[in-house]
Amino acid sequence: MHSSRHITGRFLPLLAALAVAASADCAAQSLFREQELPNPGNTPSPVFPVPTERQMQWFETEFYGFSHYGPNTFVGTEWGNDRPSDPTEFAPATLPDCQQWADAMAAAGMRGAVIISKHHDGFCLWPTGSTEFNVLHGAGVSKEVNILKQFADACRANGMKFGVYVSPWDASSPLYATDAYVTDVLLKQITEICTGYGPMFEIWFDGAMGGGGYYGGSELQNRTIDKTVYYDWENVADSIHKMQPGCVVWGREFRWCGNEDGFSGRTCWANFNSKEVFIEQQNNTGVEDGLLFIPSESDVRTTSKWFWTAEEKAKTPEQLFKIYLETIGRNSTLIMNCAPDDKGKMPDNVVESLKGLGKLLDERLAKDFAAGRHATADKVRTPGDFGADNVTDGCKDTYWTTNDGDTSGSVTIDLKRRRGIHYVMLQEYIRLGQRVRAFDIETSIDGRDWQPFAEGTTIGYKRIMAKDDNTDSYGEATEARYVRVNIRDSHTCPLLHTISIY
Amino acid sequence: MKMKRFIYAAVAALAFAAGATAQDYECSFEAGDYKAVSTFDTWADSPFRTGQLTGQAKVIDNPHRDDINGTGRVLAFHRSQWGSHLYGARVDLATPLPFADTPRYLHVMIHKPARGKAALVILGKRSAWAGQSPETVQLVSPSLNEVEGGKWCDAVFMVRGNVNAEMHSFVVATDTERNPATQGSYTAFIDNLFLNDDPTPRNVSEPYKVAFDTNATVADGTTPFNSAAFSSPDGEGGELKLSASQQAAYQYIDQCPLATAKPGDRVTLDIRGGGADFACDIYADWDNDGVFAAGTDGELVATTPSLVPDSAGAGCTMSFAVPESIKPGNYRLRLKAANALSSRPDPSDPTGVDTAAGGRIIDCLANVHAAKVKVGFVARMCEVTSTDGGLAPAEAEWGKDLVFNLRMDGDYRLTGLEVKHGHNLTGPQHTNGNQQWSVDVIDVTEDGRLTIPARMVDGDVSVTILFTNK
Numbered sequence: 014m015h016s017s018r019h020i021t022g023r024f025l026p027l028l029a030a031l032a033v034a035a036s037a038d039c040a041a042q043s044l045f046r047e048q049e050l051p052n053p054g055n056t057p058s059p060v061f062p063v064p065t066e067r068q069m070q071w072f073e074t075e076f077y078g079f080s081h082y083g084p085n086t087f088v089g090t091e092w093g094n095d096r097p098s099d100p101t102e103f104a105p106a107t108l109p110d111c112q113q114w115a116d117a118m119a120a121a122g123m124r125g126a127v128i129i130s131k132h133h134d135g136f137c138l139w140p141t142g143s144t145e146f147n148v149l150h151g152a153g154v155s156k157e158v159n160i161l162k163q164f165a166d167a168c169r170a171n172g173m174k175f176g177v178y179v180s181p182w183d184a185s186s187p188l189y190a191t192d193a194y195v196t197d198v199l200l201k202q203i204t205e206i207c208t209g210y211g212p213m214f215e216i217w218f219d220g221a222m223g224g225g226g227y228y229g230g231s232e233l234q235n236r237t238i239d240k241t242v243y244y245d246w247e248n249v250a251d252s253i254h255k256m257q258p259g260c261v262v263w264g265r266e267f268r269w270c271g272n273e274d275g276f277s278g279r280t281c282w283a284n285f286n287s288k289e290v291f292i293e294q295q296n297n298t299g300v301e302d303g304l305l306f307i308p309s310e311s312d313v314r315t316t317s318k319w320f321w322t323a324e325e326k327a328k329t330p331e332q333l334f335k336i337y338l339e340t341i342g343r344n345s346t347l348i349m350n351c352a353p354d355d356k357g358k359m360p361d362n363v364v365e366s367l368k369g370l371g372k373l374l375d376e377r378l379a380k381d382f383a384a385g386r387h388a389t390a391d392k393v394r395t396p397g398d399f400g401a402d403n404v405t406d407g408c409k410d411t412y413w414t415t416n417d418g419d420t421s422g423s424v425t426i427d428l429k430r431r432r433g434i435h436y437v438m439l440q441e442y443i444r445l446g447q448r449v450r451a452f453d454i455e456t457s458i459d460g461r462d463w464q465p466f467a468e469g470t471t472i473g474y475k476r477i478m479a480k481d482d483n484t485d486s487y488g489e490a491t492e493a494r495y496v497r498v499n500i501r502d503s504h505t506c507p508l509l510h511t512i513s514i515y
Numbered sequence: 516m517k518m519k520r521f522i523y524a525a526v527a528a529l530a531f532a533a534g535a536t537a538q539d540y541e542c543s544f545e546a547g548d549y550k551a552v553s554t555f556d557t558w559a560d561s562p563f564r565t566g567q568l569t570g571q572a573k574v575i576d577n578p579h580r581d582d583i584n585g586t587g588r589v590l591a592f593h594r595s596q597w598g599s600h601l602y603g604a605r606v607d608l609a610t611p612l613p614f615a616d617t618p619r620y621l622h623v624m625i626h627k628p629a630r631g632k633a634a635l636v637i638l639g640k641r642s643a644w645a646g647q648s649p650e651t652v653q654l655v656s657p658s659l660n661e662v663e664g665g666k667w668c669d670a671v672f673m674v675r676g677n678v679n680a681e682m683h684s685f686v687v688a689t690d691t692e693r694n695p696a697t698q699g700s701y702t703a704f705i706d707n708l709f710l711n712d713d714p715t716p717r718n719v720s721e722p723y724k725v726a727f728d729t730n731a732t733v734a735d736g737t738t739p740f741n742s743a744a745f746s747s748p749d750g751e752g753g754e755l756k757l758s759a760s761q762q763a764a765y766q767y768i769d770q771c772p773l774a775t776a777k778p779g780d781r782v783t784l785d786i787r788g789g790g791a792d793f794a795c796d797i798y799a800d801w802d803n804d805g806v807f808a809a810g811t812d813g814e815l816v817a818t819t820p821s822l823v824p825d826s827a828g829a830g831c832t833m834s835f836a837v838p839e840s841i842k843p844g845n846y847r848l849r850l851k852a853a854n855a856l857s858s859r860p861d862p863s864d865p866t867g868v869d870t871a872a873g874g875r876i877i878d879c880l881a882n883v884h885a886a887k888v889k890v891g892f893v894a895r896m897c898e899v900t901s902t903d904g905g906l907a908p909a910e911a912e913w914g915k916d917l918v919f920n921l922r923m924d925g926d927y928r929l930t931g932l933e934v935k936h937g938h939n940l941t942g943p944q945h946t947n948g949n950q951q952w953s954v955d956v957i958d959v960t961e962d963g964r965l966t967i968p969a970r971m972v973d974g975d976v977s978v979t980i981l982f983t984n985k
Contacts, residue, residue: 044702045571045593050562058696061600065559091896091926092984192679220895224984242616245677248641251651272894276906286941287655293893294977295941304601304634304655304691318924339906417697446693505694 055397060446060504062306071261078118078126079350085320093134094184094226104152109357115167117359121367122374125174128164135185143201146185165210176215184226190236207256218263241291268307271296275313275336277345280470283308311340314350321352327362330369338484342477382432383514392422404512412442412510425497433490436515438477442508451501456493540710544588550607555686558599572604584667589706596700603688614676621672627703630664635672636686649683669716722805722947726867732762739793739852744785747776764870772882778841783834788825796862798849805947807865818862844938850877893979896927917967932957933979936971
């Protein structure tokens with residue numbers, strides 16, 4: 014046994030150091046006063062990052078159209094950067110029938126649409142003051158085309174939201190790849206777009222970063238830029254929001270989903286980091302510990318190309334429905350391209366497919382068996398209004414949740430009688446952050462014996478689960494009176510605002 | 516699947532690079548090179564923006580003066596639990612700084628109670644836009660390194676932007692906790708902001724130290740053993756060969772991991788002696804903190820209890836288990852080898868050998884992986900599917916070829932596949948000198964059935980389809 018003197022001798026420096034540190038920490042704690050934040054409703058605290066109001070409005074739009082129409086429609090190419098700029102390539106014989114486009118999209122269930130105003134070739138489909146390469150110098154009835162006005166009017170006639178695509182890469186501009194391009198051309202175009210055609214819900218900036226083009230000259234040359242810094246998106250977005258406070262900006266407030274085939278990741282976080290937007294490798298799944306709320310948007314073509322060509326076949330309604338399940342049904346929005354032809358009309362095959370999709374959505378995802386039904390939960394947050402019935406009350410602002418620190422819980426819905434179930438749809442209350450990491454769904458006929466229906470990882474804004482998460486076909490229905498959703502893992506308490514059963 | 520054994524000769528120790536220092540900005544809260552301090556939250560509904568609460572930050576005498584940070588004044592920040600994950604201390608610059616379009620690094624000394632990452636928010640504006648608010652968010656950047664708790668630690672943030680934009684304020688969020696309301700408030704201290712071109716944290720000792728000059732050599736003709744071959748349930752791993760003519764006392768073999776295993780697997784090391792007695796201790800840095808923890812509760816994972824008699828050259832077999840809880844990643848292993856001529860160094864000390872008597876230290880890597888790895892594609896102007904025509908594969912079996920189908924759209928031509936593979940693909944490429952991922956480009960110009968070779972399925976895989984228009 015050591016003598017006390019020996020202990021003191023050995024440990025005095027350590028004790029002294031600890032005392033100094035403790036003293037410093039005590040002094041530090043007294044520097045500031047503790048603050049309390051009243052929470053009379055016992056509302057769960059946010060799990061960051063959280064969406065802004067305009068991001069929520071955008072997410073709730075869910076499904077919208079995309080229309081590629083321009084000189085490429087008449088030449089039969091997709092990019093058009095490798096031809097000298099000739100405005101007479103845009104040669105409509107009749108005005109584009111934007112109302113027909115919007116009607117076809119509305120028939121599919123789309124709630125908005127985004128129009129191409131300028132693609133990589135640089136041709137502007139409205140009478141802009143930023144360049145001569147615009148509709149005022151095209152052929153046919155080009156001078157009468159102002160695609161922004163015509164399409165915005167058509168959308169609004171159908172109660173649809175309106176958005177615009179502008180290609181940052183401009184193969185016609187002599188200024189491209191210089192500083193002046195961003196201020197004197199691109200921002201000028203954005204300003205005209207944002208101030209001339211009413212409210213917009215989305216502005217889309219293609220991720221292409223330059224390449225071959227004529228750039229106003231007579232020879233093909235290559236100009237590339239560093240897309241992470243060249244366009245100065247932070248300040249361009251600030252300018253956009255001053256003109257259009259309700260408009261989400263591509264790359265800052267939503268991200269590309271990583272493919273053009275129409276599927277989001279089965280695991281898909283809305284969380285992301287700004288540098289990942291340009292690296293693109295995590296786009297399909299998101300980044301769970303990402304600092305920013307930059308959710309996914311899936312872009313897909315109803316045919317095989319962005320611009321129309323005569324030989325194009327349209328995807329079938331079943332194929333489009335599968336894409337719907339694998340995008341909107343996986344925490345992503347869906348922008349679906351429907352390219353008009355050189356007569357300014359949406360081709361019949363595309364119109365029919367869109368109509369067919371709308372019919373399938375009505376048949377398969379409109380009648381919610383769970384609406385108004387009684388729900389119970391094994392855990393409910395108290396005090397406060399967070400009971401299980403909130404998931405079937407038809408209100409997106411009420412939700413079921415558990416107490417802080419409870420990272421799991423189950424909600425059971427009694428459908429009152431046996432139903433043939435194809436899909437179970439879950440929605441988190443993501444205004445307070447995306448949380449769920451793992452869940453599974455079970456069904457029962459008698460409320461005692463349970464069978465597995467499906468399991469998944471993330472939910473987010475919306476997750477639609479088919480039996481075994483198999484979206485290949487509509488398949489056979491699962492007979493059940495009871496459906497139970499088990500949240501297995503979550504960042505603190507999970508929040509579900511809606512469970513729908515179809 | 517048995518992976519082919521590969522053999523590595525000794526290589527020189529990895530030198531941890533020290534970067535150049537082109538200082539553009541420095542603030543130590545003493546010289547008055549800041550205009551004001553306050554707090555800022557990017558969250559629009561923050562009680563610190565709505566006025567419900569008032570942020571607290573002030574410059575005070577340094578309460579934690581030590582060898583790492585002996586400055587007189589520091590910025591104290593009340594990290595309230597009611598702010599968001601990006602609520603931080605705000606320093607308004609005396610003069611706006613222009614952005615550079617190449618990476619620069621802001622170093623910030625932080626002293627906070629618990630370890631974790633930090634974040635930097637830069638507020639500013641476009642230089643020429645007079646009407647624009649200087650509080651426009653220009654950048655949100657997570658720290659490149661974790662900040663240790665309970666001591667001064669240099670957090671490093673990459674800073675880059677358009678050259679026509681300028682920085683007006685730095686906001687240092689001292690943690691990025693997703694649910695801060697449940698974590699409690701604390702006081703953090705911030706000091707010595709320093710903008711330069713060097714990503715290396717200041718005041719960080721070199722990782723994986725040895726207790727001798729890393730350039731030391733051993734005498735000719737001595738080597739504790741001839742070879743050490745790794746194996747595991749994955750199959751054969753790498754083989755380390757030592758030659759009596761290779762004189763470096765310290766070597767770091769980093770071309771690729773010598774050991775591969777899943778969490779819970781047992782890794783075996785088959786050592787072939789050189790005809791003399793030898794001893795070997797093996798360490799593993801399972802928490803990837805750059806230090807092999809010493810002592811009886813340290814990171815020693817296997818040891819020969821005494822000198823292994825090896826006059827017949829039979830060698831011995833050693834093994835260790837990879838903890839079940841380990842996350843996928845490349846982890847540093849250390850073999851500390853002594854021969855009969857040296858006194859046996861203490862196995863609980865991972866840094867010392869008797870180099871004068873032929874002792875050596877060899878560092879290498881262990882690839883700890885899941886049975887299945889995540890696969891992602893960046894696919895524009897093409898369609899990627901599985902070989903049966905279904906959705907593109909989202910996972911693959913580790914260590915096996917990844918095969919998929921690719922069809923380019925009509926107007927585009929495939930030029931190659933850029934494959935990023937390994938671990939923590941969104942994080943830094945090196946952690947304490949341990950390479951976590953690599954990027955390879957496969958030249959391929961024909962659509963159809965394509966293969967990512969098994970050696971690139973050594974962790975998660977991200978494939979970017981490279982193309983040009985026809």
